[in-house]
Amino acid sequence: MSEEAAMFCWRLNRAGTSYRGSTRACHNDPRPCRPMSHVLPDECHDPAPPLRNVAGSLDRPHALGLATFDILDLHRHSAPTCQGEDAAYDAYPMKLAQHRVLPWRLLAKPPKARLFSSTSARLDIKHVRELPPRLRPAYEQNPTNTLLSLQWPSPPRNILITKKKRTTYISESLLEFATHIGSTYPSINIILEPDSATELHEQLPFPVYSYDKVSGFGTSHHLSDKTDLICTLGGDGTLLRASSLFSHAESVPPVLSFAMGTIGFLGEWNFKEYKRAFREVYMSGAPDTYSTLSDSLGAPPSPPITSPDDPLDRPLSYADIRGKAMGTNRTARILLRNRLKVGVFAPDGSRIASHGDTYALNEVTLHRGSSPHLKIIDVYISNRFLTEAVADGIIISSPTGSTAYSLSSGGSIVHPLVPSLLLTPICPRSLSFRPLVLPAETPITLRLGKDKNRGREVEVSIDGQTITEGMGEGMEVRVAGEEVKKENGDWDGGVPSIVRGTVGMEDEAEDHWVGGLNALLKFNHPFGDQHD
Numbered sequence: 001m002s003e004e005a006a007m008f009c010w011r012l013n014r015a016g017t018s019y020r021g022s023t024r025a026c027h028n029d030p031r032p033c034r035p036m037s038h039v040l041p042d043e044c045h046d047p048a049p050p051l052r053n054v055a056g057s058l059d060r061p062h063a064l065g066l067a068t069f070d071i072l073d074l075h076r077h078s079a080p081t082c083q084g085e086d087a088a089y090d091a092y093p094m095k096l097a098q099h100r101v102l103p104w105r106l107l108a109k110p111p112k113a114r115l116f117s118s119t120s121a122r123l124d125i126k127h128v129r130e131l132p133p134r135l136r137p138a139y140e141q142n143p144t145n146t147l148l149s150l151q152w153p154s155p156p157r158n159i160l161i162t163k164k165k166r167t168t169y170i171s172e173s174l175l176e177f178a179t180h181i182g183s184t185y186p187s188i189n190i191i192l193e194p195d196s197a198t199e200l201h202e203q204l205p206f207p208v209y210s211y212d213k214v215s216g217f218g219t220s221h222h223l224s225d226k227t228d229l230i231c232t233l234g235g236d237g238t239l240l241r242a243s244s245l246f247s248h249a250e251s252v253p254p255v256l257s258f259a260m261g262t263i264g265f266l267g268e269w270n271f272k273e274y275k276r277a278f279r280e281v282y283m284s285g286a287p288d289t290y291s292t293l294s295d296s297l298g299a300p301p302s303p304p305i306t307s308p309d310d311p312l313d314r315p316l317s318y319a320d321i322r323g324k325a326m327g328t329n330r331t332a333r334i335l336l337r338n339r340l341k342v343g344v345f346a347p348d349g350s351r352i353a354s355h356g357d358t359y360a361l362n363e364v365t366l367h368r369g370s371s372p373h374l375k376i377i378d379v380y381i382s383n384r385f386l387t388e389a390v391a392d393g394i395i396i397s398s399p400t401g402s403t404a405y406s407l408s409s410g411g412s413i414v415h416p417l418v419p420s421l422l423l424t425p426i427c428p429r430s431l432s433f434r435p436l437v438l439p440a441e442t443p444i445t446l447r448l449g450k451d452k453n454r455g456r457e458v459e460v461s462i463d464g465q466t467i468t469e470g471m472g473e474g475m476e477v478r479v480a481g482e483e484v485k486k487e488n489g490d491w492d493g494g495v496p497s498i499v500r501g502t503v504g505m506e507d508e509a510e511d512h513w514v515g516g517l518n519a520l521l522k523f524n525h526p527f528g529d530q531h532d
Contacts, residue, residue, distance in 0.1 A: 125197045128211045131158050131189055131226045137254065137285070139334050139491040146417055147499065148334040148491060150254060151285030156228035158209075160191040160253070162242045164234030170260055171196075174233055175203055177274055182206045185282065191227060224249035229281065233271065235261015236404075240463045243339075243361040243495050247462070254334065254496045256281050265403060265520050268499050268512065281498055284332035337400045337416050337495040338440060339482045340364055342462060347474030360462040361495055362401030364479055366446055366471065367393035367426065369459040374429060376452040380445035381438065391428035393458065394446055396421060396479045400495075403521065411435040413523075415513060421481055440481030447476045 135156055139148040159181065163174045178190050182205065190208045192200065197210035211220040224246050230253050232238045239257050246252045256277060259267025269277045340360040344352040368375045377394055379386045397406040399414040402422055407413060411424035412435055419440035425433050438444070448458055450473045457470035460477055471477070484493040499512055517523040 124207060125201050126207055126209045128158075128191055128209045128220075128222045128226045131191075131209060134158070134224070134226055134253070135228045136251070139336065139496065141491070145333070148336060148496075149285065149331040150281070150334050150496075150498065151331065152282075155185075155187070155282060155286075157187060158189045158191060158226050158228045159231060160223070160227045160229070160242070160245075161196075161231045161233070162193055162238055162245075163196060163232075164238045164261060165195070167234075170233050171200060173260065173271055175200060177231070177233070177271075178204055178208075180275065181278065191223075220245075221248075224251075227253050229253050230255045231278070232257040232267075233260050234267075235259070235264050236266045237261065237464075239266045240361055243359075244463055244465065247359050248356060249359075251492055252495050254281070254332075254498055256498045263520055265516050266400070266497070268497065277498075277500075281332050332498050335416060335497045335499045336484055336491060336493075337361065337497055338398055338419055338484060339494055340396065340398050340421070341480050341482050343478045344460060344467065344471070345476045345478060347476075352475070358462055358467065359482065360401075361398065362404050362463045363395050363397035363406060364477065365393060365395050365405065365426075365461045366448075366458050366477060367461070369457075369470075371454075371457075373454045375458050376449045377458075378447040378449050379423070380447070382442055383445070387433070388449065389425055389428060389433060390430065391425045391433070393426040395424040395426060396444055396446075397424065398422075398481075406435070409435075412437055413517070419481060421479070441483070443478065443480045445476055445478050448473050450474050 135152070135154060135158075137153065138151040140151055142149055161174060161178060164170050174196070178200075181188050181190065190204075190206070192208050192210055194210050194213050197208050201208045211223050214220055230242050232242050232255065238261065239255065242255065243252065256269070257267045258269050258271045258274060258277075260271055261267065340363070342358045342360055342364050343356075346352055366375070366377060374390050375393060377389045377391070379389055379394070395406050395409060395411070397404065397411065399416045399418050399420055399422075402411060402414040406422050406424045409424050409426050411422050414420055414422060414437060421438045421440055421442060421444060422435060423438060423444060424435040448471055453473065457472055460467055460471050482493050485491055
């Protein structure tokens with residue numbers, strides 16, 4: 001036996017395997033060769049020997065792998081090197097290659113990196129109770145403007161984003177908007193509605209927060225205690241749904257609404273302006289001390305990161321944002337929309353709902369529902385009997401709701417800055433029953449007359465959501481306007497809607513409402529073709 005062949009057999013036995021797959025002993029070596037299965041993986045083990053063909057080929061190349069040819073140099077006419085029961089193998093002896101590679105290292109598969117978990121990482125949905133308390137801004141009166149100025153005492157931290165449901169492109173817009181906020185303002189926490197959070201949280205690179213669903217017309221008190229700012233992506237219905245989330249809260253956070261719905265009369269901003277719009281709201285009323293903010297260790301803030309693509313994408317410091325975004329004296333302007341305070345009472349005067357008064361942004365409606373009969377409703381103004389209304393129902397709306405259901409029923413259009421209540425009948429029997437506009441502080445009571453109604457019940461809804469299964473005879477709905485200016489002169493309550501400014505008229509009265517009447521509602525729009 002040659003010296004090279006003996007060395008090869010000795011190394012194979014040292015590794016605990018045999019390339020022939022048998023238990024015979026090699027020539028001049030008393031130690032037996034063990035089967036190849038001791039070192040080969042299960043999927044590569046084949047009890048049949050791999051070398052049954054002519055030199056330089058394998059019947060089953062997967063058994064040893066192509067690396068075998070880097071080690072072995074087969075010579076068809078060399079003398080046998082080993083003896084045993086398998087004489088056919090000895091006809092094709094082997095010669096050790098000239099490069100030093102240990103053969104048993106190439107027979108085994110390389111080890112794979114061990115993972116701690118076989119599942120992909122998931123970002124959890126956290127509860128809003130983990131967030132810091134709500135930050136309440138101040139609304140200051142401008143002597144030269146009818147709108148209020150938004151003044152943040154410190155940057156907002158918790159942002160609630162609501163969107164129109166079952167609309168794919170709005171879901172994509174929400175992802176774009178939330179990703180921009182998370183990257184540009186990393187200290188902000190994003191709050192989503194439960195359905196939106198379940199749908200979209202895995203597509204965001206950061207965790208989101210949500211709240212528990214509440215059955216009926218109730219709302220989560222955690223939401224009103226944690227939300228600093230509301231952003232809506234949708235139409236007027238999306239804004240109403242966002243307002244209804246705070247229907248039992250005396251104060252609603254500022255609302256930044258993007259018009260992405262059918263009409264969007266209440267929406268102030270186009271979505272393509274979301275970077276500038278959010279920056280203006282975020283920096284509104286920022287005091288001079290913002291520019292000197294430092295971290296917890298006393299170090300000055302890091303310089304802003306520049307971006308050649310879009311200057312609105314870079315995470316800026318307050319000192320850099322102020323002069324470019326708003327100016328030294330400019331702030332976001334607020335249109336404070338009055339709400340209605342609604343209570344439902346039993347014939348004995350006890351309150352039906354245990355959660356107290358409910359606030360409505362648009363209207364309160366008493367309607368006959370599925371009953372085919374007209375309803376007889378007694379109307380009281382300031383606790384004095386006004387009339388017995390015979391109609392399909394009664395609408396009590398706010399100035400904001402004057403362009404909604406009340407307008408369809410023949411009611412007047414009222415500017416949202418006029419503190420008032422509108423009483424509008426729905427299809428009354430008498431043509432002399434006309435809509436009324438009353439002062440906001442006037443209490444209105446609607447009582448279902450006893451022994452007069454054939455249907456016995458009417459439906460009560462707030463902003464399109466039914467709050468009772470049925471209002472029986474003798475029950476009352478009491479409505480009053482919400483007081484938004486307190487005795488100390490502070491503004492609080494209502495729905496603070498962030499409105500856009502008119503270019504070149506920042507210090508003058510706002511005309512967005514007039515523009516909405518002309519552009520969206522087509523106020524007094526003539527019929528027929530128009531010629532210039």
